[in-house]
Amino acid sequence: MTRDLSKAVTVDKLTKKFGNFIATDEITFEVDKGEIFGFLGANGAGKTTAIKMLCGLLTPTYGKATVAGFDIYKQTEKIKQNIGYMSQKFSLYEDLTLFENIRFYGGIYGLSGKEIKLKAKNILSKLKISELANKKVRSLPLGWKQKLAFSLSMIHEPDIIFLDEPTGGVDPITRRQFWELIYEAADNGTTIFVTTHYMDEAEYCNRVSIMVDGKIVALDKPSELKKQYSVDSMDGVFQILARGTSVKG
Amino acid sequence: MIFQFRQLIAFVKKEFYHIFRDGRTLLILFGIPVMDVILFGFALTNEVKNAEIAVIDYSRDQYSIEITNKIMSSKYFSSIQYFNKYDDIGTSFKNGSAQIAVIFPEGFANKLDHENKADIQIIADASNINTAIMLTNYTTSIINDYQTEINSSVPMLIQPKVRMIYNPELRSVFVFIPGVMALVLMIVSAMLTSITLAREKELGTMELLMITPLRPITIIIGKVLPYLVLSVINSGIIIGMGMYVFNMPMNGNIFVLLAESTLYAITSLSLGILISTKAETQQTAMFVSLIGLMLPTILLTGFIFPVESLPEILQYVSAAIPATWFIEIIKSIMIKGLGIEYFWKPTLVLIGMTIFFIMLSLKNYKSRM
Amino acid sequence: MKAIEIKNISKSYGDITAIDDLSFEVNKGEIFGLIGPDGSGKTSIFRMLTTVTLPDKGEAFVQGLNVRTDFKKIRKLIGYMPGRFSLYQDLTVEENLEFYSSVFNTSIADNYELIKDIYSQLEPFKDRRAGKLSGGMKQKLALSCALIHRPEVLFLDEPTTGVDAVSRKEFWEMLDRLRKTGITILVSTPYMDEAAKCDRIALIKDGKILNIDTPDKISSSFQRTLYAVRSADTHQLILDLRSWDKTHSSFAFGDNIHLSLNTDDLKENDILEYIEKKQHSDINVAKIEPSIEDAFIELLKQDENHD
Numbered sequence: 024m025t026r027d028l029s030k031a032v033t034v035d036k037l038t039k040k041f042g043n044f045i046a047t048d049e050i051t052f053e054v055d056k057g058e059i060f061g062f063l064g065a066n067g068a069g070k071t072t073a074i075k076m077l078c079g080l081l082t083p084t085y086g087k088a089t090v091a092g093f094d095i096y097k098q099t100e101k102i103k104q105n106i107g108y109m110s111q112k113f114s115l116y117e118d119l120t121l122f123e124n125i126r127f128y129g130g131i132y133g134l135s136g137k138e139i140k141l142k143a144k145n146i147l148s149k150l151k152i153s154e155l156a157n158k159k160v161r162s163l164p165l166g167w168k169q170k171l172a173f174s175l176s177m178i179h180e181p182d183i184i185f186l187d188e189p190t191g192g193v194d195p196i197t198r199r200q201f202w203e204l205i206y207e208a209a210d211n212g213t214t215i216f217v218t219t220h221y222m223d224e225a226e227y228c229n230r231v232s233i234m235v236d237g238k239i240v241a242l243d244k245p246s247e248l249k250k251q252y253s254v255d256s257m258d259g260v261f262q263i264l265a266r267g268t269s270v271k272g
Numbered sequence: 273m274i275f276q277f278r279q280l281i282a283f284v285k286k287e288f289y290h291i292f293r294d295g296r297t298l299l300i301l302f303g304i305p306v307m308d309v310i311l312f313g314f315a316l317t318n319e320v321k322n323a324e325i326a327v328i329d330y331s332r333d334q335y336s337i338e339i340t341n342k343i344m345s346s347k348y349f350s351s352i353q354y355f356n357k358y359d360d361i362g363t364s365f366k367n368g369s370a371q372i373a374v375i376f377p378e379g380f381a382n383k384l385d386h387e388n389k390a391d392i393q394i395i396a397d398a399s400n401i402n403t404a405i406m407l408t409n410y411t412t413s414i415i416n417d418y419q420t421e422i423n424s425s426v427p428m429l430i431q432p433k434v435r436m437i438y439n440p441e442l443r444s445v446f447v448f449i450p451g452v453m454a455l456v457l458m459i460v461s462a463m464l465t466s467i468t469l470a471r472e473k474e475l476g477t478m479e480l481l482m483i484t485p486l487r488p489i490t491i492i493i494g495k496v497l498p499y500l501v502l503s504v505i506n507s508g509i510i511i512g513m514g515m516y517v518f519n520m521p522m523n524g525n526i527f528v529l530l531a532e533s534t535l536y537a538i539t540s541l542s543l544g545i546l547i548s549t550k551a552e553t554q555q556t557a558m559f560v561s562l563i564g565l566m567l568p569t570i571l572l573t574g575f576i577f578p579v580e581s582l583p584e585i586l587q588y589v590s591a592a593i594p595a596t597w598f599i600e601i602i603k604s605i606m607i608k609g610l611g612i613e614y615f616w617k618p619t620l621v622l623i624g625m626t627i628f629f630i631m632l633s634l635k636n637y638k639s640r641m
Numbered sequence: 642m643k644a645i646e647i648k649n650i651s652k653s654y655g656d657i658t659a660i661d662d663l664s665f666e667v668n669k670g671e672i673f674g675l676i677g678p679d680g681s682g683k684t685s686i687f688r689m690l691t692t693v694t695l696p697d698k699g700e701a702f703v704q705g706l707n708v709r710t711d712f713k714k715i716r717k718l719i720g721y722m723p724g725r726f727s728l729y730q731d732l733t734v735e736e737n738l739e740f741y742s743s744v745f746n747t748s749i750a751d752n753y754e755l756i757k758d759i760y761s762q763l764e765p766f767k768d769r770r771a772g773k774l775s776g777g778m779k780q781k782l783a784l785s786c787a788l789i790h791r792p793e794v795l796f797l798d799e800p801t802t803g804v805d806a807v808s809r810k811e812f813w814e815m816l817d818r819l820r821k822t823g824i825t826i827l828v829s830t831p832y833m834d835e836a837a838k839c840d841r842i843a844l845i846k847d848g849k850i851l852n853i854d855t856p857d858k859i860s861s862s863f864q865r866t867l868y869a870v871r872s873a874d875t876h877q878l879i880l881d882l883r884s885w886d887k888t889h890s891s892f893a894f895g896d897n898i899h900l901s902l903n904t905d906d907l908k909e910n911d912i913l914e915y916i917e918k919k920q921h922s923d924i925n926v927a928k929i930e931p932s933i934e935d936a937f938i939e940l941l942k943q944d945e946n947h948d
Contacts, residue, residue: 227895485717
C-alpha cells in the first residue's frame with residue numbers, strides 16, 4: 024500500500040456499533056496537512072469513539088480511514104508512531120521532575136539521550152520555564168502542566184496531534200497562550216485535530232465538523248457555518264444543530 | 273432518634289445493589305473461599321492409590337484371611353507383605369516398602385465367634401500425615417464393610433485399634449482445615465468491607481455521605497450488615513466443605529459453631545472497617561487486608577507452625593490475632609466435641625476484640641475530610 | 642442575615658495555599674458565581690462551606706450557622722454537588738435518587754414538585770445505571786439528588802465542566818427557574834459566559850479574590866477603550882498587534898482579537914492604518930463593550946505583573 028501524504032486524515036463511511044447502538048454512523052471527512060480541524064459535538068455524540076478509532080485503539084465495524092497515510096486496520100503500530108495525543112486527563116507524572124517527564128516520553132519514542140537533552144532544552148526555554156527543569160511537576164500551576172503536556176505529546180515530531188478538550192479548566196489567558204502553541208505547531212506543518220466545549224475556540228479552527236448522534240451534520244469553515252445558519256457565533260451554530268439531542272440519555 | 277432505621281435500610285439496600293452488580297465482589301466472596309479451601313486442601317490431602325500394606329497375622333483363620341483378601345482386592349492397595357514380627361513393620365516403614373500395617377492378634381476368629389468382638393490393630397506411618405489418615409480410613413472402612421457382611425445373624429464387633437507412629441498427635445490435618453476456615457473468613461470479610469469503604473472515598477461519594485444526616489455508626493452498620501449476611505453463608509459453605517470434602521468430623525454442636533463463626537465474621541468485618549478508616553484507596557485497603565492479615569494468620573496462629581513452638585514474643589503476637597482464638601474454638605467443637613464451657617474464654621476474647629475494633633473505627637471515622 | 646458569610650478564611654494543604662485570607666458574603670436568594678481557573682481555590686471554598694473540611698483560619702457561616710461548631714445543622718440545610726460526579730455509577734437513576742431521599746429521611750414523592758422540571762427529563766431513563774448516562778444527564782441527576790431534601794442553600798462546584806454547550810445552557814435555565822423558589826445558589830465555573838448569568842460574581846485566582854460585583858459592573862471595570870479587530874489571518878494579526886508599541890493587550894476572542902491600547906490618543910483609523918501596513922486583508926476594526934472575560938483577563942494581567 025502506498026502512503027498518501029497529501030491528506031493527514033481521510034475517513035470514509037467509518038462506522039462503529041456497540042451491539043444495537045451506533046456510536047459513529049458512516050462519518051466521512053478529510054483533514055488537510057497542517058490544518059487545525061475542530062471536532063465538535065455534544066457529550067455522547069460519538070466524538071471519543073471516532074478519535075479512538077483514528078488513534079488505532081478501537082477497530083471500526085466497517086468503513087475506511089487513513090491517518091498520516093496509514094490504514095487504521097492494518098497499520099495501527101505505524102499510526103501510533105506518527106501521532107501525538109493529549110487530553111485534559113492526560114497527566115504528567117506528578118512525582119517526577121519536568122526533565123524526568125521529558126526523558127521518559129522521549130525514551131518511549133526511542134529518542135537518544137542527546138536528542139532528549141536537546142528537546143528538553145528547547146521545550147523548557149520555549150515555555151520559559153528552564154529554571155524549573157528539576158522541580159517536580161506537582162509544583163507547577165495547571166496551565167503550565169497543560170502546555171508542557173502539549174509539548175511532550177509532540178516530542179517525537181508527529182504528523183498529527185489529537186487534542187481532546189485540552190483547555191478544560193484553565194484560566195482565560197493560559198487558554199489563549201495554549202492556542203498560540205497550537206497555531207505555531209500548525210504553522211510548522213503539524214496537523215491539529217482538536218475537540219473542545221469552548222465555542223469561542225471553535226472559531227480558532229480552520230474548519231470544524233459538528234457531530235450529532237453519531238453523524239456529522241455540518242463541516243465547513245466557521246465563517247461559512249455562521250453565514251449558513253445566519254448567526255454571529257459558533258455557539259449559535261452549535262445551539263441550532265445540537266439542541267434537541269442532549270435530552271437523549 | 274438515635275437509631276436511624278429507615279436510613280439504615282436504604283443504606284443496606286444500596287450495598288446489596290453494589291454487591292450483586294459487581295462480579296468481582298461476588299467472585300471474591302464465594303469463588304475465592306471455595307477455591308482456597310480446595311487448593312489448600314488438596315495440596316495436603318490427596319487420594320492415595322497403590323499403597324503398600326504390611327500384614328502380621330498371628331491368627332491365620334478364616335476371618336483374618338478374608339479381611340486380608342478384601343484389603344488386597346481394593347483399589348487402594350497394590351501389594352502386600354507378610355511379616356512375622358512386629359519390628360519388621362518399623363523397618364518396612366523406614367525403607368518405604370509399606371505405609372500401613374494390619375495386625376491380627378492370636379485367636380482373632382475364636383474371639384470374634386465366642387465373644388462377638390475382637391481387636392484388630394492398624395499401624396500407620398504418620399510422618400506422612402495425610403496418607404496415613406487416608407489409608408487408615410480406607411482400611412477401617414473395608415473392615416467395617418466386612419463386618420456388615422458377616423453380621424447376618426449375630427452382631428459381631430471388630431474393633432480396629434489405630435495407632436499412628438512417628439506423629440501420634442496428628443498435627444496439621446486437624447489443624448489445617450480449621451486454619452483455612454479461619455484464614456479465608458478473615459481475608460474475605462476484612463478485605464471486602466475495607467475495599468467497599470475505600471471505594472466510596474475514591475469515587476467521591478464519601479464526600480456526599482459525610483454531609484448527609486447519616487451518623488457514622490449508621491454508615492458502619494450499613495456497611496457491615498450486608499457482608500455479615502454473606503459471611504455467615506460463607507462460613508456455612510466452608511464448614512460444609514471441611515466436613516464433606518475433607519472429612520472433618522463434627523463432634524460438637526454445628527449451631528454453636530455457626531454462632532461462633534458469625535461472631536468471628538463480625539470481628540473480621542470490624543477489622544476491615546478499621547482498615548478502611550485509614551486507607552484512602554481501594555489499593556491500600558486491599559494490600560493491607562490481604563498481605564497484612566494473611567501472613568500473620570498463616571504463620572502465627574498455629575495454622576502451619578504450632579503456637580507453642582513460636583518464640584515467646586511471637587506467642588504474644590499470636591494471641592492478638594483473632595484467627596488464633598477462632599481456630600481453638602473450631603477445634604474444640606469439631607474435633608473434640610466440647611461444649612461452650614470449654615471455649616468461653618476465646619469467645620470472650622473475640623467479643624472483646626470486636627468491641628475494640630468498632631470503638632477504634634468510630635473514633636477514627638472522621639466527619640470531615 | 643446573609644445566606645453565606647466568609648470572614649478572612651485561609652486554608653493550606655501542606656505547603657500549598659488553597660485559600661488566602663478570603664472574605665465575601667452571599668445574599669439570600671441570589672445566584673453567586675465563583676469564577677476562576679482550576680486550582681484557584683474554588684473547590685476548597687466549597688468543601689469548607691459544606692463542612693467537609695475545616696478552615697485553618699477565619700470564620701464562615703451558612704444561614705447564620707458556624708461551619709466549625711454547627712456543622713450538623715448546616716448539613717441538613719444544604720445541597721451539594723461536588724466537582725466530580727459523585728453518585729453511585731452502578732445504581733440506576735431512580736435508585737440513586739431513592740437512596741439520597743431516604744438518607745435525608747424524605748421521599749421522592751414529597752419533593753417531586755421541586756425537582757419535577759429537572760427530573761422529568763431523566764424519567765425515561767430511570768432504570769438506566771448512572772454510569773451509563775451522558776455528561777449532561779449525569780449533571781441533571783446530580784442536581785436532582787442535591788435538591789431532593791429541599792435545601793436552603795445549594796452548592797454547585799463546577800456543575801458544567803466537561804459538559805457540551807447545549808447541555809450547559811439547559812442547566813443554567815434550570816438554575817434560573819430554581820432561583821425563583823427562593824433558594825440561594827453558590828456556583829463555580831471556569832466558563833466566562835456562565836458568569837454573566839449570575840446575580841453577583843467573584844473572580845478568583847490563587848485563593849484570592851480579584852474582584853466581586855455584579856457581572857455588569859465587573860465588565861465595566863475594564864476602563865480602556867476596547868476594539869474588536871479582525872483580518873483574514875488571525876494568528877499573524879495577533880503576532881503583529883503584540884509587537885506594536887501602542888498595544889496594551891491583545892487576545893483572541895473567537896475570530897476577533899480584542900485590542901486595547903496604552904494611549905487614548907489613537908482611534909479606529911490609526912489601528913486600521915497599522916494593520917494595513919502589515920499586509921493584512923479583510924480587515925475590520927470596531928469599538929466594542931468589554932465582557933466579563935475581558936475584565937478577568939485584565940485583572941489576571943495586573944495580578945501577574947504584581948507577582
